[in-house]
Amino acid sequence: MNAPIEKFESSDFSSLIQNVLQSRYPGCDFAYFYGSASKQCHNADSDLDLLVVFTTAIQPFREKFVQDGILFDVFVYDAESLSGAIHNARTHGKFVTVDAVLEAMTLPAETPTSITLKTAASRVKRAGFLFTQKSFFRQYVTSILDDLQDQLSDGERILLAVDLFKLVIDIALICHGVGLCTRRHAARQMERVAPAAYAALCDALNHAMAGDTDALRTLARHHLDLLGGPLRDGFRQPITDAPRMPLPVL
Structure with missing residues (x-):
């Protein structure tokens, strides 16, 4: 019978995650382990949050699965795609991925790529949101x-x-x-x-x-x-959900 997640210690998580990396993501360079479990503030309903990174080009994806009785929530990137996601935070303003990289523990060990991505995330975080909206x-x-x-x-x-x-x-x-x-x-x-x-x-x-x-x-x-007060006059916004289409034949 599997132990409840709240009974796991950091060392247990490290071993469990490395087993997952070997079995599900062979050839990956490293993984960032972040979220409540990485900080030892998880509960019985918590999942394990991972960012898995390959050095070779892949199509990024997200998946959830249960292994050894634990729910995993995993984002999978190649290094350049994750770099793009980190830098895009400046324009769309959502720093969730940046914060995940910055707070994460790197498993099985730091690599030159993991250090470079953490440095990039730190720079983007310091630079802040390019607020264009x-x-x-x-x-x-x-x-x-x-x-x-x-x-x-x-x-x-x-x-x-x-x-x-x-x-x-x-x-x-x-x-x-x-x-x-x-x-x-x-x-x-x-x-x-x-x-x-x-x-x-x-x-x-x-x-x-x-x-x-x-x-x-x-x-x-x-x-x-x-932000400058109320705005009623002089507002213009592009309409993005109206693709141009030929008129129907009647």
């Missing part, structure tokens, strides 16, 4: 604030409040140099870099759910001011 955020938050002044059903108010909550977190993380995150990682990062603001935002969301959006709108306006 300021007008989009300004227009979107302005639009939601305007909508929240209308007569709304409970469902409409709740959905708009949740959208606004997420947008304020995005703006706060950008302004703190963190970049954009997904789902719980965004909340976790804001709680880390701005705990008082995060607590106030959560409290405001709770009030909005109960029908009072005043506090949430006040916090949103404050964060909107950090």
Whole structure:
């Protein structure tokens, strides 16, 4: 019977991961082991997070599987593809891969390539997000604030409040140099870099759910001011989901 994951120590993980690398990814150069298990703060439902890197060119992919009773969540790259993913963080603002590389333990051992990629990730992290979407955020938050002044059903108010909550977190993380995150990682990062603001935002969301959006709108306006204030006039955004097609024959 397999031991629960919470009973594993770092040395157990190292051996387990090296077995996985040999059996599933023969020829890989190394793997970055990151996430809660790498920090010994995992629980019974945690998985093992890996970035597996080859030196030869491959098509990157992600897979999940169970081995020895443990769930693995694995991203597989070649070195140049991972380098591209790291550098793309500057333009799309999502630093999840960069942070994973920086915090990771390298198994079975550091290599020249693993060190080079960590150095690249460190440089990109220091350089920060090339924030080119300021007008989009300004227009979107302005639009939601305007909508929240209308007569709304409970469902409409709740959905708009949740959208606004997420947008304020995005703006706060950008302004703190963190970049954009997904789902719980965004909340976790804001709680880390701005705990008082995060607590106030959560409290405001709770009030909005109960029908009072005043506090949430006040916090949103404050964060909107950090980007230059409301934007209604002079906004233009490319429409990307309208591919050109010949007209149908009638």
